[in-house]
Each structure stands twice: as structure tokens, then as C-alpha cells.
Amino acid sequence: MLSKIPTNLIPHWSINFIKKYLNLGDLVLARQLFDGIPEPDVQSWTVLISAYTKNGQCKEAIKLYTEIKNSGKLNPDKLAILAVAKACATSGDLTKAKEIHFDAVKYKCSSDLLLGNALIDMYGKCKHFEGAERVFGDLRIRDVITWTSFCSCYVNCGLPRETLRAFREMGLSGIRPNAMTLSSVLPACSVLKCLNTGREIHGFGIKNGMAGNVFVNSALVDMYSSCSSIKYAELVFHNTPHLDAVSWNVIISAYFSNGECGKALDKFQEMRDRGVKLNSVSWNSVISGCLANGKAQEALELLGHMQQLGCKPNQITITSVLTACTLLEDWRGGKEIHAYAFRHCFTEDLAASTALVLIYAKSGDLEMSKRVFSMMPLKDTVAWNTIIIASSMHGRGEETLSLFNKMVISGVKPNSVTFTGVLSGCSHSQRVEEGLSIFHSMSKDHKIEPDLEHYSCMVDVLSRGGRLAEAYTFIQEMPIEPNAAAWGALLGACRIYKNVDLGRIAASRLFEIEPDNPGNYVLLFNILVTAKLWGEASETRKLMRDRGIKKLPGCSWVWVKNRIHTFVVGDKNNDKCNDIYKFLDEVRMKMKLAGYYPDTEFVLQDLDRVEKEDSLCNHSEKLAVAFGILSLRGESSVRVFKNLRICGDCHNTIKFIAKFVGVQIIVRDSLRFHHFTDGLCSCGDFW
DNA sequence: GTAGGGTTAG
Numbered sequence: 178m179l180s181k182i183p184t185n186l187i188p189h190w191s192i193n194f195i196k197k198y199l200n201l202g203d204l205v206l207a208r209q210l211f212d213g214i215p216e217p218d219v220q221s222w223t224v225l226i227s228a229y230t231k232n233g234q235c236k237e238a239i240k241l242y243t244e245i246k247n248s249g250k251l252n253p254d255k256l257a258i259l260a261v262a263k264a265c266a267t268s269g270d271l272t273k274a275k276e277i278h279f280d281a282v283k284y285k286c287s288s289d290l291l292l293g294n295a296l297i298d299m300y301g302k303c304k305h306f307e308g309a310e311r312v313f314g315d316l317r318i319r320d321v322i323t324w325t326s327f328c329s330c331y332v333n334c335g336l337p338r339e340t341l342r343a344f345r346e347m348g349l350s351g352i353r354p355n356a357m358t359l360s361s362v363l364p365a366c367s368v369l370k371c372l373n374t375g376r377e378i379h380g381f382g383i384k385n386g387m388a389g390n391v392f393v394n395s396a397l398v399d400m401y402s403s404c405s406s407i408k409y410a411e412l413v414f415h416n417t418p419h420l421d422a423v424s425w426n427v428i429i430s431a432y433f434s435n436g437e438c439g440k441a442l443d444k445f446q447e448m449r450d451r452g453v454k455l456n457s458v459s460w461n462s463v464i465s466g467c468l469a470n471g472k473a474q475e476a477l478e479l480l481g482h483m484q485q486l487g488c489k490p491n492q493i494t495i496t497s498v499l500t501a502c503t504l505l506e507d508w509r510g511g512k513e514i515h516a517y518a519f520r521h522c523f524t525e526d527l528a529a530s531t532a533l534v535l536i537y538a539k540s541g542d543l544e545m546s547k548r549v550f551s552m553m554p555l556k557d558t559v560a561w562n563t564i565i566i567a568s569s570m571h572g573r574g575e576e577t578l579s580l581f582n583k584m585v586i587s588g589v590k591p592n593s594v595t596f597t598g599v600l601s602g603c604s605h606s607q608r609v610e611e612g613l614s615i616f617h618s619m620s621k622d623h624k625i626e627p628d629l630e631h632y633s634c635m636v637d638v639l640s641r642g643g644r645l646a647e648a649y650t651f652i653q654e655m656p657i658e659p660n661a662a663a664w665g666a667l668l669g670a671c672r673i674y675k676n677v678d679l680g681r682i683a684a685s686r687l688f689e690i691e692p693d694n695p696g697n698y699v700l701l702f703n704i705l706v707t708a709k710l711w712g713e714a715s716e717t718r719k720l721m722r723d724r725g726i727k728k729l730p731g732c733s734w735v736w737v738k739n740r741i742h743t744f745v746v747g748d749k750n751n752d753k754c755n756d757i758y759k760f761l762d763e764v765r766m767k768m769k770l771a772g773y774y775p776d777t778e779f780v781l782q783d784l785d786r787v788e789k790e791d792s793l794c795n796h797s798e799k800l801a802v803a804f805g806i807l808s809l810r811g812e813s814s815v816r817v818f819k820n821l822r823i824c825g826d827c828h829n830t831i832k833f834i835a836k837f838v839g840v841q842i843i844v845r846d847s848l849r850f851h852h853f854t855d856g857l858c859s860c861g862d863f864w
Numbered sequence: 865g866t867a868g869g870g871t872t873a874g
Contacts, residue, residue: 259867294867301868325868360869395870426871461872468873496873528874535874559874 195221199228219245223257230264238264239273246280255286262295266302274303278312288315294322301330306339321352329361337365341374354381356390363396367403375400379413389418395427402431425453426462433466441466457491465497473501477510490517492526499532506818508540509739527553531560538567541816541843541850561589565598571850572859574606581615593625600634604666605849607863609642633662640670641863645679661690668697672704673863680704688720695721695728696821733797733819735805742808744800757803761795764803768833798827798844806838814841822846823864832856 198207211217211225222245229238242261245253253261258281265273278296281287287296293316300308309330316323324347331340344362347354354362359382366375379397387393394417401410414420414428425448432441445463449455460483467476480498483490490498495518502511515524515533523529530553537546550556550564561584568576581599584591596619603612616635619625627635632655639648648667652659664686671680684701691697698721705714721728734743742751751757798819805815823831823846835842836856844851852859 263867291867298868320867322868329869355868357869362869364870392870397870399870421870423871428871430871456871458872463872465872491872493873500874526873531874533874557874563874 195224199224204228204232204234216250219251219254219257222251223254223260226257226260226264230260230267233267235264235268239268239270242277252284253280254284255289255292258284258286259292259295262292262299266295266299269303271303271305274299274305274308278308287312288317290316290318290320290323294320294326297323297326297330301326301333304334306330306334306336319350319352321355321358324350324352324354325358325361328358328365332361332364332368335368337368340365341369341371353385356382356387356393359387360390360392360396363393363400367396367400370404372401372404372406375404388416391417391419391421391424395424398424398427398431402427402434405435407431407435407437420453422453422456422459426456426458429459430462430466433462433469436470438467438470438472455486455488457488457494460488461491461493461497464494464501468497468501468504473504476501477505477507492518492523492529495523496526496528496532499529499536503532503536503539506539508536508736511536511540524549524552525554527555527557527560531563534560534563534567538563538570539845541818541845543567543571543573543850556587556589558589558592558595562592562594562598565595565602569598569602569605571852572605572861574602574608574611577602577606578608578611591623591625593628593631596623596625596627597630597634600631600638604634604637604641605860605863607642607861609638609644612638612642629657629660630662632657633660633666636663637666637670640666641673643670643674645670645674645676649679649682659686661687661694664690665697668700668704672700672707675704675707677704677708677710692724693726695726698726699728729821731797731819731821733801733817735801735815735817737805737808742801742804744797744804746797747795748797748800751800751804753804753807756807757800758795760803760807761799764830764834764837767837768830771833773829773833796824796827798823798846799830802831802834802842802844805842806834806840809840811838811840814843817842817844819844819846822848823851828858828862828864832858 195207195210198210207228208225211221214221222241226238226241229235229241239261242253242257242264245251245257258277262277265277277299278287281292281296286292293312296312297309300306300312309327313319313323313327324343328340328343328347331337331343340362344354344358347358359378363375363378366378375397382388382390382393394413397413398410401407401413410428410431414424417424425444429441429444429448432438432444441463448459460479464476464479467473467479477498480490480494483494495514499511499514502508502514518524518529518533524533530549533549534546537543537549546567547564550560553560561580565577565580565584568580577599581591581595584595596615599615600612603609603615612635616627616631619627619631636648636652636659639651645667648670652663652667664683668680668683668687671677671683680701684697687694687697698717702714702717705717730745732743732745734741744751798817801817802815805817809815823844828851831842831844831853833856835853842853844853846864848864849860851864
């Protein structure tokens with residue numbers, strides 16, 4: 178068919194053929210025809226640029242535009258620049274956007290209303306409000322589209338106050354907002370949780386005949402929901418005559434963000450029953466909604482339904498389900514999702530790869546976490562925070578500090594979360610001086626005022642560093658009321674450094690702040706027993722009993738060949754149970770020969786029978802480690818998780834095991850990761 | 865042939 182078309186037609190004719198093929202939806206044939214034109218004119222180029230943009234091939238469209246300029250014979254005209262500006266808006270390429278704006282000025286069409294509007298929209302999509310302001314300033318005539326695009330540019334750039342300012346200015350300039358303006362401005366009210374302005378806009382819409390507009394109403398539903406007025410959101414939703422898929426998605430998210438999970442899921446079911454076509458946003462909304470309401474298992478089940486119904490997970494789905502796996506500690510699921518993300522080229526996505534960095538770190542695989550991070554093409558504050566927190570959890574103090582420096586050098590701005598990560602990294606590696614200097618630099622160099630969390634981290638830094646008296650003074654002098662984390666850090670350090678006096682003070686404050694937390698009683702009990710203050714120790718136990726507080730049962734689990742094996746104290750419910758105890762006996766014997774004595778043997782006199790058993794060498798973490806070693810036989814490092822803090826005797830024993838078996842053992846307790854290699858632990862015996 | 869808008873993520 179193509180051969181019948183003369184290839185050397187004059188452009189005026191060929192353009193009609195190109196348009197004909199484009200109307201038939203055949204971009205490939207249209208392109209072949211175009212390539213056959215010896216000297217295409219600007220109009221032909223423009224038609225093709227628009228066609229590529231409509232087809233979502235923006236890069237190709239931008240490439241064609243560059244070719245016009247490189248041809249040396251032609252200059253782009255207003256319509257060509259307009260076409261490429263749209264392509265650029267869709268691709269969000271700021272460098273190109275600036276170049277296109279430059280061309281518009283060069284060819285003297287930047288003050289054209291049509292093109293100016295397109296340029297403002299382009300800058301808005303590229304999140305560059307300064308550019309939009311320049312174009313806006315250069316326009317002598319501004320219409321409702323100019324103002325609307327200008328308002329939404331500020332929304333896209335995260336400047337909701339500026340949006341509302343521009344919206345008011347628009348009213349003053351005598352241009353009447355239409356439905357599109359309202360739906361562009363309302364998101365600013367959502368972000369600011371500004372119910373009054375939102376209501377005003379609602380009233381304006383009703384007065385001006387927009388009461389049933391589906392775009393305005395969806396924006397209103399979201400605005401009322403963000404302002405915690407779910408009743409009004411419901412009302413607007415029910416008063417929308419022609420609901421579309423987005424309307425349903427918005428009301429579902431509205432219920433979830435107001436904690437009404439049941440209603441959200443009911444609406445989702447109703448949407449399906451009514452035959453509304455579900456799109457990926459619908460699925461992502463319910464998945465992330467479940468997740469935000471603590472229903473991680475349901476989120477993963479929804480992923481299954483989504484796939485069964487032929488809807489393909491995208492990078493947003495991947496990000497949410499990775500978070501679900503992280504919460505459920507489903508490391509295998511996380512790896513499967515990583516493989517899926519890799520196959521579908523989602524690993525370059527910022528949020529998805531950040532979620533991967535986090536799940537690998539939390540699963541104990543810091544090396545993989547670092548590898549994913551290093552391959553990220555772009556890293557923002559959240560990404561850097563995640564890797565900083567990752568290295569801090571694993572006790573790599575030096576690495577945490579060097580990551581922080583790299584972040585600052587690369588020009589990414591740290592926020593308050595960054596400092597929580599860096600300071601806790603300092604505490605887990607006893608870097609007191611660095612911790613103090615970073616804490617002081619927060620407000621001085623980074624203009625971030627320390628909050629309660631940072632103060633608590635500093636108490637931890639000083640306490641773990643052995644500077645208990647300083648830590649106590651720091652708590653007393655902090656400008657915010659110290660919380661359980663601050664006193665807990667001090668109490669924990671009193672156990673490490675055997676300081677009874679401060680331990681008593683910290684514990685008594687903790688008994689007031691969180692009287693039901695068994696961990697505090699246990700820590701004080703341990704401190705008193707170590708100091709051989711038996712009477713006071715049993716008083717603490719009595720206090721616990723009287724208040725009806727029970728020590729949480731210790732529990733450890735280990736992953737072996739994609740299966741979880743769980744252990745409690747003295748567990749005998751295991752196929753390898755005999756081998757486990759035999760192995761631990763052997764370890765104990767070897768340890769004694771090497772001169773180790775279990776810490777607990779000294780403190781048994783005052784304990785009852787159950788606690789003796791408890792304190793003997795059958796703690797859940799030891800059993801899990803032994804099981805891991807016997808099952809894995811050195812194939813890979815052993816990874817054990819514990820719900821409570823690791824016990825001192827277990828810590829010693831596992832160090833010994835790591836040396837005598839010659840394998841790496843990783844234990845995550847309730848606070849952090851311990852990497853045991855060759856008789857040493859990464860925590861340097863401070864935990 | 866004639867522009868601009870509402871929902872989901874680390």
C-alpha cells in the first residue's frame with residue numbers, strides 16, 4: 178500500500194496523507210511517509226510532533242523538534258514550539274522546558290496567549306514555578322486558562338499558599354473562575370487543611386452552576402476529607418449525578434484517610450458491583466488504604482485479586498506492597514516483589530527503590546540494601562534518610578556519618594528525620610563527640626530546631642557513651658518534657674554501666690510515664706540483681722506482680738530455606754530439638770574450657786524455679802541460632818530475629834559460636850542488628 | 865483543529 182504513494186510529493190500534499198494515517202491511528206506509516214519527504218516543512222514536523230505526544234512518545238516528539246533546529250534550514254514556529262511544549266509537559270523534562278522557553282523568546286512568540294498558556298502549563302508539570310512566573314509576567318493578555326494553569330503550577334510545586342494568593346488575585350483582575358479553576362485550586366485547600374477557603378469555593382461553585390460538575394465535586398470530596406469533614410465529603414459524593422472512576426477512587430481514599438476502613442471497603446465492593454471499571458489507581462488506593470490502617474495482610478491479598486482480574490501492578494503498587502512485606506517481615510515476599518519490579522523496569526523509581534532499600538536493611542541484608550541504594554539514579558531526602566537509618570540500625574557509625582556528609586555534599590537537604598537517623602547512628606557506635614557536634618549544628622547550620630526525638634537520641638548518645646551524669650543533666654535541662662524514650666535510654670545504659678542510683682531515678686520516672694511496660698521493670702530488676710541488691714530486686718518483682726504486669730515472653734525466629742522457624746524459651750517442639758540441645762551443650766563445654774562462665778550463674782540464688790530455667794542456657798535466641806547453624810550448614814549466614822532485647826549471656830555465647838563454627842550470625846533484637854563475626858559483635862558489646 | 869482540572873507511593 179505504501180509503495181503506491183509517491184514519496185516525492187510536495188509537502189502540502191504529503192501532510193494530508195500523514196494526517197490521514199494519523200487519523201487511522203497508524204503512527205508508524207505516517208512516520209515512514211514523513212521520512213520519504215525530501216524537504217519537509219515546519220508544518221509537517223509539527224503534525225508529527227503532536228502525534229508522538231498524543232501517543233505518549235514524548236521523547237521522540239522532543240527529538241523531532243531538536244531535528245528541526247539542527248536541520249539548519251528551518252526555524253521552529255509558534256505552533257511547533259506549542260507542540261513540543263506539550264510533549265515536554267508530559268515528560269517533565271525541565272532542561273528541555275527551559276530550552277523551549279528560550280526558543281519562544283528568540284522567535285518572538287512568548288507573549289502569544291496560546292503559547293504562553295502552554296508554557297505555564299509546561300513549567301507547572303516540570304515543577305518550576307520561577308519559569309511559570311516569568312512567562313506569566315511577559316503575557317499582556319491573560320485569560321481564565323492562563324490563571325488556572327498558573328494556580329495549578331503552584332499546587333504542583335508544593336506551594337499551596339501561593340495558589341490561594343494567585344486565585345484571589347485572579348478574582349481581583351476581573352477574570353471569572355470556571356469549573357476547571359476550582360478543581361485546580363481546591364487541592365491547595367486540601368494540603369493546607371483550610372476548610373474555610375474550601376467552603377467559600379464550594380459556595381462559589383454552587384452559585385455559579387457548578388454543583389454537579391464531577392471534577393469540582395471530586396476535588397471537594399478530597400478537600401472535605403482532608404479537613405476531617407467526612408460527612409460533607411459523603412454529601413458531595415452523593416450529590417454528584419454522573420460519577421466516574423475517579424469519583425469512586427476519591428471517596429474510597431477519603432474513608433481510608435479518616436480511618437473508616439469498613440466503609441472504604443464497602444464502597445470498593447459497591448463500585449465493583451455497579452460495574453465501574455477499576456483502574457490501577459483504584460487498586461492502589463485500596464491497597465495503600467489498607468496498609469495505612471494496619472491491614473498489611475489484606476493489602477497483599479488485594480495484590481493477588483488485582484492480578485487475577487488482569488490489572489497490572491505499577492511502581493506505586495510495588496511500593497505499597499513492599500511496605501506491607503516490611504511490616505509483616507515477609508522477606509521472601511519482598512524478594513519476589515523485587516524480582517517483579519526488576520522485570521518491569523520499576524527499579525529506577527524513587528519510591529519503589531527506597532522501599533527496597535528499607536526492606537533489605539530490615540531483613541538484615543545491609544549489603545543488598547546498599548547495592549539497591551547505589552544503583553538509584555536519583556536520590557532525594559527520603560532516600561538518603563532510609564540508607565542513613567539502615568546503616569544506623571546495623572551499628573555502622575562511621576558509615577552513617579560518611580553517608581550524612583555525602584548527602585550534604587550532593588546538595589540534598591537533610592530534614593528532622595535525617596538527624597534522628599544520624600544521632601541514633603552515633604549512639605549505636607558510641608560516637609559522643611560527633612553526636613554532640615551534629616546536634617549543635619542542627620539549628621546553627623541546617624536551620625532545623627531539635628524536637629523531642631532528637632533530644633531523646635542525644636540522651637542515648639551520652640548514656641551509651643558512658644557519660645551517664647551528663648545524660649542525666651541533659652534530661653533535666655532539656656526544654657521539652659522528656660518522654661519514655663529519653664528515660665528508657667538512660668535506664669538501658671544504667672544496665673550496661675551498672676549504675677544503680679541513676680537506674681532507680683530513670684525507672685521511677687518510667688513507671689509513671691508508662692506503668693504498663695514490662696521492659697522497664699525487667700531492666701531495673703536486672704540492674705538490682707547485678708548489684709546483688711536482692712531485697713530491692715524482689716520488691717520490683719512484687720510491684721510488677723501487684724500491678725498485674727507480665728513479662729513479655731521472649732520469642733525468636735529464624736529463616737531457613739524460605740520458612741520461618743519459631744522458638745520460645747526451652748522450646749522442645751522441633752524436629753531437630755535433640756541436636757539443638759546437644760550442640761548447645763557442646764558449645765557450653767567448649768566455652769568453659771576457654772574460660773567463659775555464663776553471667777547468669779551468679780544471679781540464680783534468689784530466683785524461683787521457672788526463672789532458673791529461664792536463665793539457663795535455653796533462651797529462644799540460642800535455640801534459633803543453633804537451629805539455623807545445624808540446618809544451613811554454612812551455606813549462608815544465619816539470620817535470627819528476636820522480639821525483646823538480646824540477653825547478655827546469649828550475646829557472649831553467640832559471639833563464641835560465630836568464632837568456633839566460622840559463620841556469620843546476624844541477630845536483630847527489639848532495638849537493632851548485631852552482626853557476629855569471628856568472636857566479635859558489631860555492637861561492640863553495647864546494646 | 866482550539867489550550868487548563870479531580871484519585872494512589874517510599
